[in-house]
Amino acid sequence: MRSRFSLKQEFLKKWILGLQRCRSSKKNMSIFERKKVIKLSADVAMASARKGTTCWSRALIADAIKEGNADKHLAEKILGPASERQLTEKVPVGAMAYNKRIRSKKILKRSSVILRTIKCAPQAARPSSIVKRLVGKRRQILRSLIPGGEFMNGVSLIEETLDYIISLRAQVDVMRSLASASKLVNLN
Amino acid sequence: TTETRSNVTVPDGGEVAAFESLQFTDEIHRLISAPATDNASSFTALLELPATQVVELLHSPESVKLIVASAPNVEDFKGSFHFPSNTGLIQKDARFSVFSGEGNNKNEKSNSPEMTSKISSANLEKAVKSEPAETASSLPLVSDPTVENRNIKRKDREKKVKGSTKKSKTATNKRLEDAEKLPYVHVRARRGQATDSHSLAERARREKINARMKLLQELVPGCNKSIGNYIFVFKSFRIKKLIALKSPCSLNFFRMQTEFIYFDDYLRSEKSHVPQISGTALVLDEIINHVQSLQRQVEFLSMRLATVNPRIDFNLDSLFTPESGSTMDGGNFPSLVTPLMWPDVQVNGYRQQFQHQWHFDTLKQPIWGREEVCNNYVTLENSLLSYDSSANSGKITF
Numbered sequence: 086m087r088s089r090f091s092l093k094q095e096f097l098k099k100w101i102l103g104l105q106r107c108r109s110s111k112k113n114m115s116i117f118e119r120k121k122v123i124k125l126s127a128d129v130a131m132a133s134a135r136k137g138t139t140c141w142s143r144a145l146i147a148d149a150i151k152e153g154n155a156d157k158h159l160a161e162k163i164l165g166p167a168s169e170r171q172l173t174e175k176v177p178v179g180a181m182a183y184n185k186r187i188r189s190k191k192i193l194k195r196s197s198v199i200l201r202t203i204k205c206a207p208q209a210a211r212p213s214s215i216v217k218r219l220v221g222k223r224r225q226i227l228r229s230l231i232p233g234g235e236f237m238n239g240v241s242l243i244e245e246t247l248d249y250i251i252s253l254r255a256q257v258d259v260m261r262s263l264a265s266a267s268k269l270v271n272l273n
Numbered sequence: 274t275t276e277t278r279s280n281v282t283v284p285d286g287g288e289v290a291a292f293e294s295l296q297f298t299d300e301i302h303r304l305i306s307a308p309a310t311d312n313a314s315s316f317t318a319l320l321e322l323p324a325t326q327v328v329e330l331l332h333s334p335e336s337v338k339l340i341v342a343s344a345p346n347v348e349d350f351k352g353s354f355h356f357p358s359n360t361g362l363i364q365k366d367a368r369f370s371v372f373s374g375e376g377n378n379k380n381e382k383s384n385s386p387e388m389t390s391k392i393s394s395a396n397l398e399k400a401v402k403s404e405p406a407e408t409a410s411s412l413p414l415v416s417d418p419t420v421e422n423r424n425i426k427r428k429d430r431e432k433k434v435k436g437s438t439k440k441s442k443t444a445t446n447k448r449l450e451d452a453e454k455l456p457y458v459h460v461r462a463r464r465g466q467a468t469d470s471h472s473l474a475e476r477a478r479r480e481k482i483n484a485r486m487k488l489l490q491e492l493v494p495g496c497n498k499s500i501g502n503y504i505f506v507f508k509s510f511r512i513k514k515l516i517a518l519k520s521p522c523s524l525n526f527f528r529m530q531t532e533f534i535y536f537d538d539y540l541r542s543e544k545s546h547v548p549q550i551s552g553t554a555l556v557l558d559e560i561i562n563h564v565q566s567l568q569r570q571v572e573f574l575s576m577r578l579a580t581v582n583p584r585i586d587f588n589l590d591s592l593f594t595p596e597s598g599s600t601m602d603g604g605n606f607p608s609l610v611t612p613l614m615w616p617d618v619q620v621n622g623y624r625q626q627f628q629h630q631w632h633f634d635t636l637k638q639p640i641w642g643r644e645e646v647c648n649n650y651v652t653l654e655n656s657l658l659s660y661d662s663s664a665n666s667g668k669i670t671f
Contacts, residue, residue: 120579127575216554223557230564246560253567260574267578 092134093255099130100259125149131256132232141245142252144233 103126129149132142227242228234231249234242 116576116579120576123578124571124575127571219554220557223554223561226561227557227564230561230568246564250560250564250567253564253571257567257570257574260571260578264574264577 092252093259095134096127096130096252096255097259099133100127103127103130127256127260131252135248135252139245139248140237140241141232141234141249144236148232 104123128145132145135142224239224242227246228237231237231242231246234245237245
């Protein structure tokens, strides 16, 4: 429990700092913008709490500051000056190479599957192939859910998922306690 | 063993994952090799067939009497159901959901990265009443030299061997259905319908999953929603043949234990949705659902926090500077001195009240001078904000 506690602690700290950093010039942002900022800062804080040890955290941060992102400036502001962002630099390069590898592997696999289905079509009814298909489908879904999931192979996908789930839980707990605390203050 | 596991901290995802999976498998093996130690409170004993009976079943698959003899196990299992209260296991819920499949896989010798999926499919196959052609293909995969696994494998193999005959299929079906009614089993001979194997297999599996669903719904009170999810998944993916996974007679002790641990966890936690049913595809399903629900919760909570009524009374300036002045190291929060007016700072201001009281004493113990009412809500925050300078000093950089 202590490790989870310190994770929450760190997350909260970084979240507050992120919120601080990306204060807006206009005082009354719309509620959706506020929500976006809150969520983004929370996500980035959660990812940075991992300090680059996990793939999903790196991918999340890299995603937040990549060029095509609408909130890039926001994320950059949250992350702070460029001197502190030592963790995010190595992600895009590695990710691209890995992505190519994954793509080529997928092409190979698909061609082999096509060959296999041509040769032995009636055996598709075997439970093993069905199971493989199902598991593969779910793996795809999982990959789409986890940030940077496309870059992981089977085993690391599961590990990353676990870490991501833990972080998400911590994040949800902290946010929930904040929300309830604020509600109490409103009542008083 | 469970105590040791509950003391294991989580330094990193990678090593702990492997480490805990090994621990889990060790735990499982210990529990398997000592079946008679537990009373009916542990369903491992209930599900565990004595070795002699297993051997008999293995060598005489067409014998019906043995099927009948093993039926009381299911009956016991259903009757005196008790979730194993391994708190250590329950706490590590998410991790275990995966390593129920993975741990067993890692135990078996796997050479290729895709072996895990193959072996998990082999695990699935153990419970699937597949055609005899499958028996030969999956047996090499499950030929594990360890003694502890042999019980499981033998049972699963005998399940497969039994599955080769339609009569035994029906027998196990009947055992499932009768597990809820009668202690003995009626076996209907279906030899004449051997030509219609596919429909027969389909029907067998459908009956199995229905019985299984009923059993689950009896066991877990609030489980209807999750079972509805799984039914939907089944129908959408047309997994009728895999329905046999959910057989409670699946003597893969590994999956059963994790399954019931999760049901226990599910019962305890009203909010979180962590039920789980065995099988790799279903484990992944569960994980996906969990991740999605967590992400949705984050969205919802961030929206909720955005609606917090902003009171611009406080700012974080006063929040942090007194701290840094008195009790914290100088270089801890260099960026905190920046003035800030943030609409949501009202929440921070709330914390600030407590923090003012804090560092008049020590920093570690939050003081509840003013607001004893909201203790349980703010405990987390304040303990979170009790900046342990030794641990977190200077680590502001992202």
